[in-house]
Amino acid sequence: MTNYEEMSPAKVRELIREQTITGPTAGMSKGFAQANLVILKKEHAYDFLLFCQRNPKSCPLLDVTEVGSFKPNKIATNANILTDVPKYRIYKDGVFTEEVLDASDYWDEDMVCFLIGCSFTFETPLLAADIPIRHIEEKCNVPMYKTSIACEKAGVFEGPMVVSMRPMTYENAIRAVQITTPLPAVHGAPIHIGDPSQIGIQDIDKPDFGDSVTIKDGEIPVFWPCGVTPQAVAMQSKPSIMITHAPGCMFIGDIKDTTLSIF
Amino acid sequence: MTNYEEMSPAKVRELIREQTITGPTAGMSKGFAQANLVILKKEHAYDFLLFCQRNPKSCPLLDVTEVGSFKPNKIATNANILTDVPKYRIYKDGVFTEEVLDASDYWDEDMVCFLIGCSFTFETPLLAADIPIRHIEEKCNVPMYKTSIACEKAGVFEGPMVVSMRPMTYENAIRAVQITTPLPAVHGAPIHIGDPSQIGIQDIDKPDFGDSVTIKDGEIPVFWPCGVTPQAVAMQSKPSIMITHAPGCMFIGDIKDTTLSIF
Known part of the structure; x- marks a missing residue:
């Protein structure tokens, strides 16, 4: 390959x-x-x-x-x-x-x-910190979801925020917040960690864009704002x-x- | 008062x-x-x-x-x-x-x-860290200078970056970098520290906007990008x-x- x-x-x-x-x-x-x-x-x-x-x-x-x-x-x-x-x-x-x-x-x-x-840009420093990225492991696309979080309207443009999701252990979720915080140009810190229903995601196994990935026991889903948002908008x-x-x-x-x- | x-x-x-x-x-x-x-x-x-x-x-x-x-x-x-x-x-x-x-x-x-x-927004955390702000001490306006740093052009708008300057000790200059870095919404980290001529400032005592302030022995000037830039532009x-x-x-x-x- x-x-x-x-x-x-x-x-x-x-x-x-x-x-x-x-x-x-x-x-x-x-x-x-x-x-x-x-x-x-x-x-x-x-x-x-x-x-x-x-x-x-x-x-x-x-x-x-x-x-x-x-x-x-x-x-x-x-x-x-x-x-x-x-x-x-x-x-x-x-x-x-x-x-x-x-x-x-x-x-x-x-x-x-x-x-x-x-x-995808911040996956390099996550991998460097030994945080596994599931969609890379499973050779598929990252799962993305429309949420109930409304974007702020501007002219004709309005609609829901789309998020990408990476499952990880609780320890790695904390580390991922630290690693992505200084990177606002590539979405920065997560927008949500844990219960998907809190941000309007009904079924974590059915992403609106991309592929579903395995969430293992002891892992929580970590959600970042996603650049696919304009497509939903x-x-x-x-x-x-x-x-x-x-x-x-x-x-x-x-x-x-x-x-x-x-x- | x-x-x-x-x-x-x-x-x-x-x-x-x-x-x-x-x-x-x-x-x-x-x-x-x-x-x-x-x-x-x-x-x-x-x-x-x-x-x-x-x-x-x-x-x-x-x-x-x-x-x-x-x-x-x-x-x-x-x-x-x-x-x-x-x-x-x-x-x-x-x-x-x-x-x-x-x-x-x-x-x-x-x-x-x-x-x-x-x-001015980040002066609060600077003061909280016991870093004196000279123009507040001297009850005058912060000194601002046109520089030789060109802004990136967009349509009709082009021109030089304007900077604000605060003199401080070397130790405080390092601390000020740390404190202002996570605040990109209010200009973030300094754009320059030290020799004013490196960014095209001929006379530190003659600001283009605002007032001149005292630079004491053992202090260096610390320069931040300034929101007066659009006026020069x-x-x-x-x-x-x-x-x-x-x-x-x-x-x-x-x-x-x-x-x-x-x-």
């Missing part, structure tokens, strides 16, 4: 561009920041930028391109955001219409790309068109995750 | 509104967040929001009002941003034209208010109209500074 973990972001992006990699990117290019993607027309860009400012835990912005540019120059060189994500989702009028491996056909000159920090807010990454299939930038720590 | 330090934000805002307080707010309503103010027309709001996103150290946003609203509801209740700041500056086409105690006459229905975190970017606070004369919100810590 190819060792994507040790591969450079540029090389992984190349394999994505030629559609060799078409699935979740967790664990790839260890130590480099991964990002969620939202592409909108300029007419919705102010509202969305404000939405991110008002909901920094779920939508911490790493990069915003100029209008008409698909090059996220702040976090990567020689990247094309329309081809360098393994899988895209197209939303028209709030409806998820298709999943594609190349978003170029949907691009318009009046579009803006928003790159949002991703929790898009369904409710119905912009004419919105291009996003497919959940778990991220853009991998050239910046090291250590540079995102406030320490 | 009235004890403004222990007075509630609502009461201080009332004294400001009736123009009893018309000067710098450092040290007032101890423990509550203070904010810089920028008011722009909607046509410049997207560029400015993007400017803040790209320059989070100098422009950490605490609140953005709806278009046409002068009520910063996220950080204060029953406040009027046009009357509750001690002193305002009006910039027309990039030129500072006048200083007023009430900005109501300059308000337009298509304006948006941006409230930006202020370093406005001069260069020339929006048709921009209303700001006068340097040092801040808006005092109802949120406790402790809620801004990422810890």
Whole structure:
């Protein structure tokens, strides 16, 4: 099996561009920041930028391109955001219409790309602290859930916060809070630990996005705000068109995750 | 002398509104967040929001009002941003034209208010750690300087970073880094310590905004990014109209500074 973990972001992006990699990117290019993607027309860009400012835990912005540019120059060189994500989702009028491996056909000159920090980034320091990451162990996508936590509205954008979940021992949950706290650019500390029903999750075995993972005896679920939130919000807010990454299939930038720590 | 330090934000805002307080707010309503103010027309709001996103150290946003609203509801209740700041500056086409105690006459229905975190907020935990704040001791305004550090451009907005300066002992400088690091919403850690010429400051005794303070033997200047940055940027970017606070004369919100810590 190819060792994507040790591969450079540029090389992984190349394999994505030629559609060799078409699935979740967790664990790839260890130590480099991964990002969620939202592409909108300029007419919705102010509202969305404000939405991110008002909901920094779920939508911490790493990069915003100029209008008409698909090059996220702040976090990567020689990247094309329309081809360098393994899988895209197209939303028209709030409806998820298709999943594609190349978003170029949907691009318009009046579009803006928003790159949002991703929790895969902090999995590197969690692994370094010997905290096992279940979805990496089980070679599947991280489980993600819509919650009853309402995002703060901005213009047309409103909807529920989406969270990602990692089960761990109680001791590791405390350590994970410590490790992720100085990383607000990739969601920071967990938003919830324990009882899923407290945040409106009815069945922990049925995630709204991604895959279900095993929760072992003696483990509790730990929930982080998730960059898939804009997709749940898009369904409710119905912009004419919105291009996003497919959940778990991220853009991998050239910046090291250590540079995102406030320490 | 009235004890403004222990007075509630609502009461201080009332004294400001009736123009009893018309000067710098450092040290007032101890423990509550203070904010810089920028008011722009909607046509410049997207560029400015993007400017803040790209320059989070100098422009950490605490609140953005709806278009046409002068009520910063996220950080204060029953406040009027046009009357509750001690002193305002009006910039027309990039030129500072006048200083007023009430900005109501300059308000337009298509304006948006941006409230930006202020370093006065972290003076409370510095004082709690027995770190003396010179401009409070000398009862003057904090010294602020334009630097040679360029902000990242966004649309029409570009220009130099402005910094505030507090002299302290070497030991206290280290402690101040530790104390302000978890407070990115109010500028976070210093941007520079020591030699002012390294960041383009020619004469430490001649600040561009505020007052000069004494630097004692054995002390070094410690520089933080400053929310006056948009005023230096406005001069260069020339929006048709921009209303700001006068340097040092801040808006005092109802949120406790402790809620801004990422810890």
